[in-house]
Amino acid sequence: MWRCVLPPLPRYPSVGELAARASVLAARHPRDARLRRVGTSRAGTPMWLLSIGHGDRHTLVVAGPHANEPVGGATLLTLAARVLADPALTDDTDTTWNLLLCLDPDGARRNEGWLAGPYTLGHYFRNFFRPGFLEQPEWLPDGPDAAALPETRALLALQDELRPVLQCSLHGVDVGGGFVELTRDLPGLGRRLARTAAELGVPRELGAYDTLYWPTLAPAVYRIPPPRRGGLAAAITEAAVESTWYHPHRHGTVTAVVEAPMWGAAGVEDGAPPADRDAELRAVSRSLRRDIRLLGGILARIRPHLGATPDAARMLAPVDDYLLVCPGLADDWDPDTDTGTGHPLPPLSRAHLAALRIAGRRLALRTAGLLHRLVRGTGQDPAGVLPDLDRLIDLWCAEFRDDCGARWIPVARQAEYQARVVLHAFELAHGRAPVGSRSGEPGWGTRAAVPMHGE
Numbered sequence: 001m002w003r004c005v006l007p008p009l010p011r012y013p014s015v016g017e018l019a020a021r022a023s024v025l026a027a028r029h030p031r032d033a034r035l036r037r038v039g040t041s042r043a044g045t046p047m048w049l050l051s052i053g054h055g056d057r058h059t060l061v062v063a064g065p066h067a068n069e070p071v072g073g074a075t076l077l078t079l080a081a082r083v084l085a086d087p088a089l090t091d092d093t094d095t096t097w098n099l100l101l102c103l104d105p106d107g108a109r110r111n112e113g114w115l116a117g118p119y120t121l122g123h124y125f126r127n128f129f130r131p132g133f134l135e136q137p138e139w140l141p142d143g144p145d146a147a148a149l150p151e152t153r154a155l156l157a158l159q160d161e162l163r164p165v166l167q168c169s170l171h172g173v174d175v176g177g178g179f180v181e182l183t184r185d186l187p188g189l190g191r192r193l194a195r196t197a198a199e200l201g202v203p204r205e206l207g208a209y210d211t212l213y214w215p216t217l218a219p220a221v222y223r224i225p226p227p228r229r230g231g232l233a234a235a236i237t238e239a240a241v242e243s244t245w246y247h248p249h250r251h252g253t254v255t256a257v258v259e260a261p262m263w264g265a266a267g268v269e270d271g272a273p274p275a276d277r278d279a280e281l282r283a284v285s286r287s288l289r290r291d292i293r294l295l296g297g298i299l300a301r302i303r304p305h306l307g308a309t310p311d312a313a314r315m316l317a318p319v320d321d322y323l324l325v326c327p328g329l330a331d332d333w334d335p336d337t338d339t340g341t342g343h344p345l346p347p348l349s350r351a352h353l354a355a356l357r358i359a360g361r362r363l364a365l366r367t368a369g370l371l372h373r374l375v376r377g378t379g380q381d382p383a384g385v386l387p388d389l390d391r392l393i394d395l396w397c398a399e400f401r402d403d404c405g406a407r408w409i410p411v412a413r414q415a416e417y418q419a420r421v422v423l424h425a426f427e428l429a430h431g432r433a434p435v436g437s438r439s440g441e442p443g444w445g446t447r448a449a450v451p452m453h454g455e
Helices: 015-028 071-085 105-109 121-126 151-161 188-199 231-237 247-251 275-304 312-333 348-378 386-404 411-432
Strands: 033-040 047-054 057-062 095-100 166-176 180-181 216-218 221-223 255-264
Touching: 015 033, 015 047, 015 071, 015 105, 015 121, 047 071, 047 151, 057 071, 057 151, 057 312, 057 411, 071 095, 071 121, 071 255, 071 275, 071 411, 095 105, 095 151, 151 247, 151 275, 166 348, 180 188, 188 216, 188 221, 188 411, 231 247, 231 275, 231 386, 275 312, 348 386
Parallel strands: 057 095, 057 166, 166 255, 180 221
Antiparallel strands: 033 047, 047 095, 180 255, 216 221
16 A cells, blocks of 8 residues: 655645755665755756666656646655555666656746745736746757756756656646647557546646647647757747657657646536637637737836846746747637648647637736736836736636636645656556556555545
8 A cells, every 4th residue: 555755745845845855755765765966057956866766777757847837846756655665666667766856946946936825826827937938948949969058958968877768747737637748659548547637636638739730649648749940939839849858769768748737627628529610719819919919018118127127037038938929829820810831720629729718818827927027026116017917917817717617726636646647657668557456455546545635
């Protein structure tokens, strides 16, 4: 039976808490667990790797690749407990588990204003941070040899050192459902994902915005296409540039990008055909164009006042990214606009349209939240925009709640869901039967084993 090695957190752990709890685990289990520094962030924060087991085959799990997606840290603590408690996950498979605590610790620290709650949409978006595209360490826009970020170089070195059988990159969906992206098919994962999602009450995202043009391997399981060159908008939506997801492919690694939602939205798992596809697409496109015009006008009002604001350039980079790509996305989604890109929309279900609606609203809210933080960073409101931003954030968050049915999923359940999906991928990559099936005990895949702390 699974036992808890450390009590799980009912909230997201901070970068410091992750390192402290990993250190405690290594001290309590010196024979099985080791903690080592594998890199240093741009701001000088240590990057820690917790390794469990002594096998020759490696599994690498990467938390915190996106700064605003902290579920991976809670998932790593859940996984560490499972792996330390069950030799079927290490000795019996000749496996060492390597848990990278946080790939972007500097960015994660910029989100600590909301990590401990309250878990409301307004609090989240007003304290949101995600760096600009070129400062996100999973991407290799100029190839691995030209990787500029020390965090990226640390991960690449780790991949080449370990040559993992399986790499899992842990991501969070702010509003929507859970899904998995794979560099190579793991037959059977879709069935296991469906069972886990049903047991834990987590919606599956059957038409994920990130995977709009990608092959579907099973419901909520998508195939990541090989990287190719493209513009910024294409890179964001199609992984057109090289990435650390594909870098270890040369070693025979299969990468699973495991997405777990913070706020679930039931509409993303409605696979039925839409009543009026084009009308809904027009509405989504029209809303995104309107919202971006509003936010662009607000930015123009505040930009002259940001000269002395600490870190203004870093906060402005993602704002400029969003304002740059959103008009093109609105055109791509509009059935009345011929963009000439050669990328016509695929057949769309209600789930796809729900995901596009959420994506458009998310892009606007992220931009508004970053602008809100920028203005607060000035210590005043020289252009008088905070009331406008507050009104927009409140309005758009209400639309998430009322129109999309967004509901909070407790942190422990998010981590439980993501940990189970990682373990499913591990078993399939290693050709193993479900853990616990040989002894007759309930394994981690059964409802009896779920610790619902903090709900």
